[in-house]
Amino acid sequence: MLDLDDRLDRIYENILDYEAKQVAELVKSEVEAGTDLKIILDDALIAAMDEVGDLFAEGELFVPEMLMAANAMKAGMEILRPLLSESDVPSAGKVVIGTVHRDIHDIGKNLVGMMLEGGGFEVIDLGVNVAPAEFVEAAAKHSPDIIGMSALLTTTMPNMPKTIDALHKADFKGKIIVGGAPVTLEFAETIGSDSYAPDASVAVSLAREMLGID
Template identity: 50%
Template sequence: MSVLFEQIADSIIDGMIEEARDSVQKALDDGCEGKDILNEGLIAGMNEVGVLFKEGEVFVPEVLISAKAMNAGMEVLKPYLQEGDVKKVGKAVFATVKGDLHDIGKKLVALMMEGAGYEIIDLGVDVSPEKIVEAVKQYNPDIIGMSAMLTTTMVAMKETIETLKEEGLYEKVKIMIGGAPVSDKYAKQIGANYSSDASAAVDLANQLMAV
């Protein structure tokens, strides 16, 4: 990895927003290829953040700041990327289920997956099974990610899966669920896949997509 790419990656890991912008611009000024800056700088940095998060070296606030730094770098880089430079691993629709307004965990998973090359459609919070099914029809995603932080709202995950089955869409998507009260046992009961945290969610998505 060149020194410039290392600087970009380090700016992401350290959550240095201005440095991310500046180091991406410097790499462009030096004639580096857009796709190399993306893969060897920005994505490499975000991947390292994922590893640190998994190992308990960094926590949610740091990951969110790193994601902001990556987005800042991407803003500079986007005009220089060619069609095909950004290889999308897959498309995922995310939602916090009906009755639940918790957002941070879902946002974190979405950011980490975006950093790993997924296209993310975030439907927000308090999303009904019908809205999720509508989104599947509209966006044709590979993955649905559902989050619940309350025991009382977990049932909406089951309802969503039942609605997907009724509409004949269940076999067309992989379903991931997570959140404080959710367990692997519950996921298996309702026909979904469980991840314990944002880093595990990226690994799970990659397994489901056979990346």
């Protein structure tokens, strides 16, 4: 049998090869072998997604590849998630994410959610066409560290400041991050968002930064 580092390396490589089925099988046998869940998460799944983020930032990978890798990572997460919630492995933080009211684009938002999950965050996805009141309700229910909003239409971007106002009125104390193709840093600053990320890999680094995780 291979030693632990080599076995974790196989999971890592299979994520980079987009082999979801293999990843699920390897993670499953690692769990059965009794390997620490945090080691599987940190040294195989999160490490692979960090590499994917770096390759994307360097222009070596594009959105379709990042999605395939995220799906492969997700296959491993499906095995770990129920076990992690029973164990004492701390999550990096809790993020509520959604696409704003009257907007049904979700590819980018899903990618950000998956990469955050790959980065060790617990992600609660509210889906698309999420009204300000639904974000407020989710903030009260889940007490997230971060709320992420996505908008792909210039006509739905104004629903971001509306949501931020509603969250502030409801005394939400966490951080807010916005993104989506038409959203810019300037826009994020004018609407009082704490952060803006142009893509999913930057979103993970900024989420970590906002929560003081290095």
